[in-house]
Amino acid sequence: MTEAIDPLKLAGAKPKGKRPYFLKDPDVERVLAVTMALAQEVAVMRERLDTVERILEEKGTLSQSDIEAYNPPKPIAEARGSWTQEYLARVLRIYQQEIEALDNVNEPSSEDIGHELGAE
């Protein structure tokens, strides 16, 4: 009944409606999209590693089904959530800096200051 469904091909299908691009160069937007998909997969791997560590610490042994069934108690879920927040803050740091710079648009650069300090 569902032979026609190829999940790998259809999962990433384009929705109906022309896709908007926002960045000045669409190629940069494509690279950003690939980067964030990779960031997603790193987070997935990190959570899996955490699951493995928690199970091993508690039981000393490990099976695939232990990993699949793992359900973190609230303090552990919150620790994992905190890690994801830290992780995103690291990955997206450049935006934080740009936002902080908005408060001081006339900030002198090191070059500006160098000229000032070197002036007789």
Place this chain on the structure above:
Amino acid sequence: MSDKNMPRSYDGPPDYRNVGLHGMSPKTTHDEKSRFNFLAHLNRHLASEILPGVKTAYETRVEPKNPFPNHRNQVRKALLEDSLFQHWSALRRGTMELRQQAGRWVTLRQANELNSKAAEMTKDDPRLVLDANLDIPKYLSSIDHHCMPGSYHDELVPGDVTGAANYDVGIFVTTGGGLGRFSDGGGQAVVQWMQKNRPDFAPKRILDIGGGLGQNVVPIAQAYPDAEVVCVDTGAPVLRYGLARAKSLGVENITFVQANAEDLSRFPDGHFDWVQSTMFLHETSVKAMPKIMKESHRLLAPGGLVMHVEQPQYAADMPLYEQAIRDWDAFYNNEPFWTKMHELDLDQWMVDAGFSRDELVHGGVAAVVDASLFPEHANDDVEDYGRKAAWHIVGGQKSDAVKEAAQ
């Protein structure tokens, strides 16, 4: 990642594993759950860490160059030239696409099981009333809403419910858990409003229009177990999935009917005591809305209530910057009618549909969730504009002429 030495108290999305399971819930692997967790966090980060910067950028470098805008579209077009708005938008759009891919992968890889289960659970059930000849209205067929390939109605194979299942699993991601365990925080909020404001209301028949897979009408049906509830939608996949889902949750008093809310002539005048729509009108059109509102008024029994729940309208006192950001989903997340709908005078439309001014009802509600597990609107200061789990009610209560004459 030691939980013993957490440097600060945690304020973020709950783990996806807290989402409530029902008989139609797709199975998810460890890594698929982790992917949903990451995407919920990414949405939250964009709203709480980057969007406030977009506002500062607007105030410090966009508005000074484009002073005194007189419409939100001018603000939006000026923002489109700003690099921070561009990057926030590219990330937000990309996150929605990742969310769709993650949810579709989960549901399509088990399409056979999901479709068979839905078929089994709805077989010969008179509470599923499909109409294979129904025309899907243009406002739904011309674009895939919120970038969801196939929208609510397309079937990859006969009897397909995978689109509905994808919608169901992904609500957690888009709202960062803001709609609660069963993504029904909107429906629960409506129930709470009704019980507080109309404690004696005992509807015999309730109609939910554009109810999709019924996640918001299930709590209504649970709160009024003696009522006959009808959920109407144009999409067969969501209705099939919805009936199976409701039954698996032990809710037996909802009938799922495939129909267009513009023409509900299958039901007689005054048939329902309560007509509800929850986040539905913005997915219609300016031509459809008067028909939907007239039908709702016609179907209402004396003393009955119509309730439309939507994001706040763009009133004159709402800053143009806020209107422009709220409009983002209209232009960049395939919700084309969102912008026009939010500028309409809904009161006037209700009056044009037959209500008098003094019959109109207004209110505000926020998602009601299990606060021990999910973030609560009241304690959440992250403003995600059009996606925040807080809404306005615009409704009408038909005067009960018979009862009034008897008094």
